[in-house]
Amino acid sequence: MKIRVLIVDDIQHVREELKRLLLLEDDMEVVGEAADGEEAIRLTEKLAPDVVLMDVGLPRMDGLEATETICARFLKTGVVIISIHGEQEYIRRAMAAGAGEYLVKPFTAEELVEAVRRVWDRTQRLQTVLVHAEEEKAAGGERREVAEGKVLVFAGSKGGVGKSTIACNLAVLMALRSKKVCLVDMDLSGGDVPFFFNLERGPGLSDLAYEEELNAEVLEGYLVRHASGVAILRAGESVGEFYLPPGMIKRLLEILCNSFQYILIDLPAFIIPAMEEVFSLADKIVVVGRGDPPGLRRIKLDLDFFQRQGYQSDLLPLINQPYEDGLDRGVVEKALGRKLAAVLPPDPRTCHTALSRGKPVILEARGSRFSRALEDWVNALIGEEVKKGFWARLFGR
Ligand SMILES: Nc1ncnc2c1ncn2[C@@H]1O[C@H](COP(=O)(O)OP(=O)(O)OP(=O)(O)O)[C@@H](O)[C@H]1O
Ligand SMILES: [Mg+2]
Structure with a gap:
């Protein structure tokens, strides 16, 4: 089973480059590309990727807002943020939005694929929790916020x-x-x-x-x-x-x-x-x-x-x-x-x-x-x- 990745960046050659790097990995496939935050949400809903690689500075809706929506609505998808900002404040906001990993440009190909794998691994492990939460919901119980501990x-x-x-x-x-x-x-x-x-x-x-x-x-x-x-x-x-x-x-x-x-x-x-x-x-x-x-x-x-x-x-x-x-x-x-x-x-x-x-x-x-x-x-x-x-x-x- 391959890790299905959606790439979100407004610059086409960056998307191409990310795609090229991921395609070198046997266990990953790129299932889609989006150029803004709204499209990212739409494609996440349509394609149900395992991991979204999300740029921060995006037109229409920025990457952090899109991350927040994706993490709240699509619990089986994890997000890796890609940003030019390395300040604690940005990292904190991204983590609060629900991102699993935060990569600051420039990063190495190895760092990229490792971050994707880590986020995927964590979302996989969360599946058991999610199944249980769904059962609770079906039984009329309240569902708790998923915090990816x-x-x-x-x-x-x-x-x-x-x-x-x-x-x-x-x-x-x-x-x-x-x-x-x-x-x-x-x-x-x-x-x-x-x-x-x-x-x-x-x-x-x-x-x-x-x-x-x-x-x-x-x-x-x-x-x-x-x-x-x-x-x-x-x-x-x-x-x-x-x-x-x-x-x-x-x-x-x-x-x-x-x-x-x-x-x-x-x-x-x-x-x-x-x-x-x-x-x-x-x-x-x-x-x-x-x-x-x-x-x-x-x-x-x-x-x-x-x-x-x-x-x-x-x-x-x-x-x-x-x-x-x-x-x-x-x-x-x-x-x-x-x-x-x-x-x-x-x-x-x-x-x-x-x-x-x-x-x-x-x-x-x-x-x-x-x-x-x-x-x-x-x-x-x-x-x-x-x-x-x-x-x-x-x-x-
Ligand atoms: N850096 C340190 N400097 C001085 N004393 C320390 C330091 N770290 C721990 N101690 C002291 O060492 C003692 C043992 O610490 P602690 O109980 O945390 O060890 P432990 O590995 O949990 O032990 P156990 O295997 O019994 O669970 C305590 O009295 C603690 O205050
Ligand atoms: Mg002890």
Whole structure:
């Protein structure tokens, strides 16, 4: 099955060039071309493409407005925005309109096809959610807004390396940037997340396993909201029991992806069968470890493990508390065979004070070394890295 693409750009030779690049890919076909926003909507309705490549500056109706309509009306179609503007404000508006990816001209052919594949992959995964939403609608229920949630998992087979600290603080940072975030504590051995937010322990994931049916309403009863806006699903009162029925996590993520933009999952250092569903649906698996030699070795082993399993997720090594400040990023990246997502500095006093007060570091000490390093990473995660290259050479713009 090929990915069916609709190209929208008012300049004909740009459309031709995009078409040429996509035709080089075996798994893609161009099903139509439109030169303005209104035509884009009309052709999306007629052709039902999987992905629309959308220019922003278009006559009659601009690309962002057309994206908004397409994403609201045609839920099986994903949009990749192509723009000459790389400013955060534009990216934010495009994402708010529902675009799945944002490419700034100039970009490479590889970046283009990867963006198309990612958006396609996500819309495919959303189909199960959509089918369920249709069923709910047919049954008279209200349909929820589809938010295309991204699932980020915090893993690492060494204990106490900072997985929970990072997941909790990243969630807060994203919420502060107006993202709809849900944090899931999947550490069924103890569930530390409530400590980081000064919350009581209470019903959560392990108790959900006993519900007869898992749907949005049932789940809502288990979520608690922190003042920052983060919705939290605690590990629950049945911690210590590691059995979750097959399919439960998949269903949970489907529901969460329907209402949240980011779902962050804090894992323990060990793996249980139900996590297979987490890994296979994750957009990113963040492998957390220390920067000392045994820590680095463990990160490498964990990365190799996930690689062998063949999950589609991005694998992102993250070093928390490097051995010494002068960690040579280049050498480490070469040894791990991947780019590091982030290197977070040791900041014991800040982390300890925040934890003992039950306040996320991000709120307790916004300007701390730890907070600043995490902010740099979240900017990259949310802003979608923008690279230059191909188009500049081609069109000189
Ligand atoms: N960058 C840092 N600098 C100093 N202390 C840190 C840092 N990151 C985390 N810590 C501290 O390390 C301890 C362990 O962190 P955390 O509970 O997040 O690890 P974990 O990987 O989730 O552990 P587990 O495997 O038990 O779930 C906490 O006391 C936390 O405050
Ligand atoms: Mg933990």
